[in-house]
Amino acid sequence: MDRTATPPAPARRIRRAVLAGPAVLGAAVVAFLAQRPLHHHRDGWHAWIGTINGVVFLTAAGLPLAALAVWALARRRSAAGTSPGWARRTALAEVGIAYGTLPWVWMIMLPGAGAGTAPRRVSLVPLRDLIEVLAGSPVTATVQVVGNLLVFAALGCFAPMRFAALASVPRILALGAGCSVLVETAQYVLWLDRVSSVDDVLLNAAGAGLAALASRRRWRAADPAPSAGPRPAPLPAR
Template sequence: MDHTAALPAPARRTRRIRRIRRAVLAASATLGAALVAFVAQRPLRHRHTGWHAWVGTVNGVVVLTVAALPLAALVVWVSARRRTAAGVAPEWARRRSLAEVGMVYGTVPWVWMTMLPGSGAGVAPRRVSLVPLRDLIEVVAGAPVTAIVQVVGNLLVLAALGFFAPVRFTALASVRRVLVLGVACSVLIETAQYVLWLDRVSSVDDVLVNAAGAALAARASRRWWRTAGGAPAGRPRSAVPAGR
């Protein structure tokens, strides 16, 4: 017998929220443990000392990202409470706050890592690759495992932006629009790498994969998008609460 079905709607909603919270906590703990294990296996390079060891290395960025997770959760909670106090329905307050923080928290560390300078920054010739798929094919042919890691990493650079942007902004509630946004953001990243002379290859393949990651993430969050009337996809507009 399903005892959950016999509960009133508010009780079922409360139980569902608790389950989601437990799942989020478990996922966060798993992610944190994985990142800590990653850092433990790859300690900070000895040639980096002081603040540069934290902001100028991949491991440093990973550690700071994990450390900032409780702060991000706190910002979501405070923002949702303020919206609820202003008259926004709790569900929408939580959704909007989570989307806003998620876009920033899930995107900034990846972009940060793409902007870390190489060993020849400011010295090595600037490199540009404008032939689609050429870099990917070369990497796959030479080191398949490295290619997989690079592709997965590039897919994740703008994934959080693609996932949460259409949840928060009605104007972006379209995979095509998120794809265009992903292309634009990725072009800016590659251009910045070239202009700042970071000893990185400004590649069209990175633009394609980054944008694809944003579009795929947007497709995954489609059930939570806002429609033109402000309602999530699949929900009647009459169910949308008033508020900001």
């Protein structure tokens, strides 16, 4: 029996409908919950894309759409001849990197109340800001530390699964630190009323490294020949 044979058309249609259902439901929930606040809120869309609460809500509500994107991308690559396992793996990694990183970057790039007017602030003394945060409110400290650890956690988790060249904790630490330096520099250049701190870079890189360690068992070398085409028939014995 050929286990790699394409399922019949009715089965494909049923599976497609089952997978598309959560995405449609998620979009409907977002539209229903958003219509009244967006209609009455004086800032319109700013309530959702210009506030941390709005970005968090939209990110959580968009999870079904992300799952649908993984399925569609994997299906497209499988149809192009990529092995199903490798297609699913690369699709999950790529969508995971984007979906798990961009909302965090968006949130830390939101301007503060004094954007464009308050003095630019830079903190280059390692651990000074972190110690001050830990000495304050436990809730605030937890949010600050955990939030910074999660900024590039998805990148650290999925990048080694997608790119064999990044299947190394030191390389992921360097990648996380480099991305964090770019973000902190952008905060300073764009005058966003945020502190460009070396402690943020350290926490961002540490979060990426910890996530890489958590996914280490799933690291594999890149598939040199992911094609799932039919095997040639063996030559008859002489």
